[in-house]
Amino acid sequence: MLAIMEAGREVLVTPSRPYHTRSGESRMPTGHYTRKSEFERFMQFVSPEPMSGCWLWFGAANQNGYGVVRAHGKSYLAHRLSHELFKGPIPTGLHIDHLCRTPACVNPDHIEAVTCGENSRRGNVYEVNRVLQLLKTHCPQGHPYLGDNLVEVPCPRISTGINRICRTCRNKRAREWARRERQRNGSNHRS
Numbered sequence: 001m002l003a004i005m006e007a008g009r010e011v012l013v014t015p016s017r018p019y020h021t022r023s024g025e026s027r028m029p030t031g032h033y034t035r036k037s038e039f040e041r042f043m044q045f046v047s048p049e050p051m052s053g054c055w056l057w058f059g060a061a062n063q064n065g066y067g068v069v070r071a072h073g074k075s076y077l078a079h080r081l082s083h084e085l086f087k088g089p090i091p092t093g094l095h096i097d098h099l100c101r102t103p104a105c106v107n108p109d110h111i112e113a114v115t116c117g118e119n120s121r122r123g124n125v126y127e128v129n130r131v132l133q134l135l136k137t138h139c140p141q142g143h144p145y146l147g148d149n150l151v152e153v154p155c156p157r158i159s160t161g162i163n164r165i166c167r168t169c170r171n172k173r174a175r176e177w178a179r180r181e182r183q184r185n186g187s188n189h190r191s
């Protein structure tokens, strides 16, 4: 057992077993990381997508493709928690609209608190963009939107809407992100 301070009070934690990082490495927890802040727990499920700038959620999701996460002892939609973490509380009665039309996206720059009316008016504009997107056969790096390389994310607001993601680029970006996170965490620990 070791003792750490959390929110001004001492908490006992048991050093846990080795854990596996997303890239498959086995590492021992340092004790500092046995308990993570809400922000750290949130960010560990996020992978930025290079083409769209979306932060794709790799944690649990509901049947509509929206990420779900527990925080502060209750269940949140991940994009709503993103708004609270990065932009502050969501005003009462407002909905969170995805400007990028990607339900799995939790990039605070891609979401906005809007009234219900604004939310549905925007749908028409994005439907046009979506048709254009479906005409593309390759990602900007030249990988085909075909077979295993094509990841399709359904859009809940438009019945035929689909977001197309290149798996090769997404995985590459996720690996780079994990490497940067390891470097960042590593340098924190040495201090």
Ligand SMILES: [Zn+2]
Binding pocket: 052, 053, 054, 055, 100, 101, 102, 105, 106, 107, 110
């Ligand atoms: Zn997005």
Ligand SMILES: [Zn+2]
Binding pocket: 139, 140, 141, 142, 143, 166, 167, 168, 169, 170
């Ligand atoms: Zn690609």
